[in-house]
Amino acid sequence: MKFPLMRNNIMREDLDAVIEHLKQDDPILTHGANVRAFEEEWSAWLGVKHSVFVNSGASANLLTMAILKIRHPEGGEVIVPPLTWISDVASVLQNGFTPVFVDIDPKSLAMDPAKILAAITDKTRAVFLTHVQGFDGLTDELLAELERKHIPLIEDVCESHGATHRGGKLGSFGWISNFSFYYAHHMSTIEGGMVCTNDSEVYQQVRMLRSHGMVREVNDPVVRTAYQRANPELNPDFIFAFPAYNTRNTEIGGIMGRSQLKRLDANVVRRTENLHRFLSRIDSSKYRTDFKLEGSSNYAFNLVLQKNDDGFVHRLMTKMRESGIEFRRGSAGGGNQLRQPYLKGIVPADYHLQFPETEHIHFYGFYIGNFPDLKDEEVDEICAILNSVE
Incomplete structure (x- = not known):
């Protein structure tokens, strides 16, 4: 592809840092000091107290919903977007919650805040909001109302590193936030993710959930001692508090x-x-150009048709393929998740039709590559190609 989705996201200096570590006589490769240092440096960058490095953004989603399940073993509803990556919805289902879908605001591609508030019931356990493709999905009214109603906000910031709302970084507003460090994202650890929070209890629980539920992963001596005293018959190195997972990352990822x-x-x-x-x-x-740009940290160029025009959209795709422009149709997650087979039998037939804004993105929305070493003249050439389609 002449214009790929991503180019040069892992630099020579990153590889050199890994190589220097590997030159040691007996380098630690599993979770170690560099993972811990990365967590601390990430927390300082984001402006939160705690971060836990895991093996993917999807694992960050999974552990976050597992934390919510600890709080609500009875289950309940989690408000989610139909335009997101599958793991947001899947993690809700995997932990026994009912996903409640809300259509998007076309200017931010995130859930419409007014529709979120209208969807809240006495069964709502959390709002799981995806900040799509670098846009800020928050409003002051949404934050204030969720706080007033005591509904926790969970932020998926996997595509939006560095985006802000009123000067604060996205991922620092919610009860918990999730990030991804997949190759094509703003920064990469090859595969990787982060769970972030200011809640110290959540922090200790995520540390355990990341590593088989083992209490020895706790770094708060008060919490660790309480488990040991409650289980005197167990080897203190092998107390498992939760039926959990292994989602640890490695020293290479941390470096x-x-x-x-x-x-x-x-x-x-x-x-x-x-x-x-x-x-x-x-x-x-x-093409639409009226996106919510304040605070954005663009992940990819969003190419959304102004009109529902099947002939135009197929001519556009043909032109992009011929010109070497790599693209993804449907934007985040391939479009409307409600059309996916994994939700058959979970949502009613034709339920996807009740989400017209997401449906428009599904058929008439794309993203194409934006990355730091993309040159001005390349941007101009891409635009000329797109504009030439009639």
Whole structure:
């Protein structure tokens, strides 16, 4: 592809840092000091108290819903978007909660805040909001109402590292937030994710859930001692508090994360510059340009048709393929999750039709690559290609 979705997201300096570690006579490769250092540096960057490094953003979603299940073993409802990655919805189902879907705001691609508030019932256990493709999905009214109603906010920031709301980084507003460090994202640890929180109890529980539920993973001596005293017949090294998982990452992931974090802020600035150039040059009579840009940290260029035009959309895809523009149709997660087979029998037939904004993205929305070393002239060439489609 002449214009791929991502280019050069792992730099020579990242690989050199890994190689230097491997040159030791007996390098630690499993979870160790670099993982812990990355967690601390990430927390400082984000502005939260605690972070736990895991093996993927999907695992971050899974552990977050497992924490919610500890709080609500009876189950209940979790409000989720139909435009998101599958793991947001799957983690809700896997932990025995009922997903309640809310259509999106076309300007942010996140759930419409007014529709979120309208969907809250006495069974609502959390709002699981995805900040899609670098856009800020929050409003002050939403934050205030969720606080007033005592409904926890969980932020999926997997595609939106460095995006802000009123100057605060997304991922620092919710009860828990999740990040992904997959190759194509703002920064990469090859595979990886992070669970972030200011709640110290959540922090200790996530540390255990990440590693088989083992109490020895707790770094609060008060909590560890309480488990040991309650279970005197057990070897203190092998007390399992929860039927949990192994979602640990490695020292290599920690080294790469520490190296990449140093460039993240500069990369966010460059991605944002690219986005503004892109939106100023594509034809606004054909494509939407009225996105919510304040605080955005663009993940990819969103190419959304103004109209439902099947002929145009197929000519557009043909032109992009011929011109070497890599794209994903349907934007985040391939479009409307309610059309996916894993939800058959869980939602009613044709339920997806009740979400017209997401349906438009499903058929007439795309994303194409934006990354720090994309040159101005490349952005201009991409726009010229897109604008040439009639």
